[in-house]
Amino acid sequence: MDRTALAPRVRVEVLVDADDRRAALHDATFWGLRDTPKQVPAIWLYDERGSRLFDEITRLPEYYLTRREREILVARAPEIASVTQADTLVELGSGTSEKTRLLLDALAAEGTLGRFAPLDVSEEVLVQSAYAIAEEYPSIAVHGVVGDFERHLPSIPDGGRRLVAFLGSTIGNLPPDARGRFLRSVATSIGPDDALLLGLDLVKDPARIEAAYNDAAGVSERFQRNALAHLDRELGSGFTRARFDYLARWDALNEWVELGFRSAGAQVVQVPELGVEVSFADVERLRVEVSTKFRRERFEEELRAAGLALERWWTDAGGDFALCLAVRASV
Ligand code: AVJ
Numbered sequence: 001m002d003r004t005a006l007a008p009r010v011r012v013e014v015l016v017d018a019d020d021r022r023a024a025l026h027d028a029t030f031w032g033l034r035d036t037p038k039q040v041p042a043i044w045l046y047d048e049r050g051s052r053l054f055d056e057i058t059r060l061p062e063y064y065l066t067r068r069e070r071e072i073l074v075a076r077a078p079e080i081a082s083v084t085q086a087d088t089l090v091e092l093g094s095g096t097s098e099k100t101r102l103l104l105d106a107l108a109a110e111g112t113l114g115r116f117a118p119l120d121v122s123e124e125v126l127v128q129s130a131y132a133i134a135e136e137y138p139s140i141a142v143h144g145v146v147g148d149f150e151r152h153l154p155s156i157p158d159g160g161r162r163l164v165a166f167l168g169s170t171i172g173n174l175p176p177d178a179r180g181r182f183l184r185s186v187a188t189s190i191g192p193d194d195a196l197l198l199g200l201d202l203v204k205d206p207a208r209i210e211a212a213y214n215d216a217a218g219v220s221e222r223f224q225r226n227a228l229a230h231l232d233r234e235l236g237s238g239f240t241r242a243r244f245d246y247l248a249r250w251d252a253l254n255e256w257v258e259l260g261f262r263s264a265g266a267q268v269v270q271v272p273e274l275g276v277e278v279s280f281a282d283v284e285r286l287r288v289e290v291s292t293k294f295r296r297e298r299f300e301e302e303l304r305a306a307g308l309a310l311e312r313w314w315t316d317a318g319g320d321f322a323l324c325l326a327v328r329a330s331v
Contacts, residue, residue, distance in 0.1 A: 045223060088115040
């Protein structure tokens, strides 16, 4: 790809550099290991190998989320384009290239598309996706932001009518308080003509949910174990040498899947880079992520509490997954 030729249409703004990110990640890890239950940030999942493993997960027979969301997008992208009349597609987390294209194509067909604005924490991933889209869509501008969707929404490019897409049910990684903060930050960052498009995995038979995270091929377990390997590499810690059993369990009270590990026996894990040693009791949990599943009524209420209003709710034929379009509530 000839980046020089594309450069006039591509702009990338760096709001967090790699050092800031590392410092924040180490800090959050330090505090997470003191929490109850013990936890480490889900960011550890996504090194290069982790991103490849996640890609593999999206193709597993048990992992229905990606296929169901694609099914809805294929059916509804034209409607999303005609309802929003957006000229800018803002994508939070630019790792969902195929779904991005479905939305870009629909907005191009609608005749409104002028700009793509991805926001991602990884400069490498962001630059890659920015140039790829610039090359494929020769008439649009690409304005990327290297930042964090929990902090940098106020800095997404403004002007025009923006459609902010946050797909894949990634919002389900945020526990309720952080989710509320995120939605409020969207509500205060978007204008009256902008819209928010969310992918949401829905509450369903727990057996099917648990199967999506306990696949027969063991990819989900490798994905979580890779987070421990990543931690060990960066922090000099001994998680992979310790003994942990994989844990992926439906929590009916919180309506989320808890993902991570249980300590196999009492043990102490050294984390030299953070200057700590962490004691685990037998079967004590080490949480890596939660994956919340949603219900329409309750989520509508969460939107309302954040100053947003539900505009459209689309599901796949089986009712497994939803795409939700929200706008700023009128005051
Ligand atoms: C990318 C956060 C939506 O929660 O299903 C997949 C991550 N973790 N398998 C999800 C994940 C384990 C995924 N999200």
